[in-house]
Amino acid sequence: MTKVSLDWSSLGFGYMPISKRYVATYKDGKWGPGALTDDPTVPLNECAGILQYCQQVFEGLKAYKTKDGRTVTFRPDQNAKRMVDSAKRIEMPPVPEAMFMEAVDEVVRANKDWIPPFESGGALYLRPYLFATGSVIGVKPADEYQFRLFGTPVGNYFKNGVKPITICVSDFDRAAPRGTGHIKAGLNYAMSLHAYMTAHAKGFDENMYLDPATRTYVEETGGANFLFVTKDGTLVTPKSDSILPSITRRSLITIAEDMLGMKVEHRPVAFSEVADFAEAGLCGTAAVICPVGRVVDHGKVIDIKSGMDEMGPVLTKLYKTLRGIQMGEIEGPKGWIHEVK
Numbered sequence: 001m002t003k004v005s006l007d008w009s010s011l012g013f014g015y016m017p018i019s020k021r022y023v024a025t026y027k028d029g030k031w032g033p034g035a036l037t038d039d040p041t042v043p044l045n046e047c048a049g050i051l052q053y054c055q056q057v058f059e060g061l062k063a064y065k066t067k068d069g070r071t072v073t074f075r076p077d078q079n080a081k082r083m084v085d086s087a088k089r090i091e092m093p094p095v096p097e098a099m100f101m102e103a104v105d106e107v108v109r110a111n112k113d114w115i116p117p118f119e120s121g122g123a124l125y126l127r128p129y130l131f132a133t134g135s136v137i138g139v140k141p142a143d144e145y146q147f148r149l150f151g152t153p154v155g156n157y158f159k160n161g162v163k164p165i166t167i168c169v170s171d172f173d174r175a176a177p178r179g180t181g182h183i184k185a186g187l188n189y190a191m192s193l194h195a196y197m198t199a200h201a202k203g204f205d206e207n208m209y210l211d212p213a214t215r216t217y218v219e220e221t222g223g224a225n226f227l228f229v230t231k232d233g234t235l236v237t238p239k240s241d242s243i244l245p246s247i248t249r250r251s252l253i254t255i256a257e258d259m260l261g262m263k264v265e266h267r268p269v270a271f272s273e274v275a276d277f278a279e280a281g282l283c284g285t286a287a288v289i290c291p292v293g294r295v296v297d298h299g300k301v302i303d304i305k306s307g308m309d310e311m312g313p314v315l316t317k318l319y320k321t322l323r324g325i326q327m328g329e330i331e332g333p334k335g336w337i338h339e340v341k
């Protein structure tokens with residue numbers, strides 16, 4: 001394989017087709033064997049279930065180079081399990097966990113020259129996804145599906161420094177009570193795009209969605225969970241059935257409790273509490289933690305105490321610990337780092 005030459009330091013978060021991707025098809029009630037392919041295009045029938053009734057779920061994770069030169073992924077088994085849960089809710093045949101894990105390893109191995117070097121702070125972003133290829137016109141689940149997994153190199157999320165963002169309370173809801181907010185489905189994103197563009201047009205970086213039933217509790221943003229820190233250093237994360245169970249958030253909770261000896265509360269968080277928190281942030285695979293400096297609720301400005309200059313001290317400690325584990329510099333809980341040989 002020819003060595004890839006990219007300007008790793010200027011990479012952002014975008015798509016570029018790279019050497020190989022994984023494809024497996026579901027047909028006649030069972031999964032066929034998966035394989036790597038060079039073809040980045042997906043031929044589809046005009047009546048495919050994904051095109052008509054939006055049967056699609058996905059995942060997102062990263063492969064990294066560690067300081068000592070190993071290639072690793074972070075808790076891919078958790079992505080595999082979450083995609084099983086997502087698929088079931090949309091009446092799709094779940095991708096067997098072993099096939100998901102094989103797809104991750106094979107794509108990482110086949111594209112090893114596309115993984116940004118350790119020093120760049122970048123990663124190979126991996127996108128597993130499952131969608132209906134079978135034709136449906138009467139409303140029902142399709143009978144044929146495809147599972148694909150591609151990678152694309154992405155840069156250091158904080159290459160211009162860690163700057164707290166400003167978010168606004170959205171007038172739109174992200175997910176319905178008892179709906180699909182807890183699964184990773186493209187349809188949740190389709191309906192969040194208008195809210196996202198509306199927030200951007202008003203100069204905000206992101207939306208804070210409230211619980212759709214009462215609009216008094218904090219849910220999450222379009223693609224990241226909230227983290228809050230109280231004045232006495234307790235980590236607080238919102239709990240609701242319509243929040244996506246972020247693997248980053250769950251990992252940070254474990255780190256806070258088991259490694260840093262912090263107090264953690266995972267519970268409903270009233271919007272009225274936000275003004276009292278000392279620190280606020282968003283968490284997800286893309287940034288790990290992105291600090292929030294200001295929340296604006298229809299003209300009412302709430303300045304988070306840690307300010308607009310930097311990430312607060314507690315979130316910084318959590319961020320450094322999780323990044324240290326991912327980069328192989330800190331020993332994490334057993335099974336979190338999956339080496340691809």
Ligand SMILES: *Cc1c(COP(=O)(O)O)cnc(C)c1O
Binds near residue numbers: 060220221224244248
């Ligand atoms: C993917 C996602 C997250 C973050 O989850 P991670 O597993 O931490 O990457 C949070 N919220 C939503 C809505 C998501 O789709």
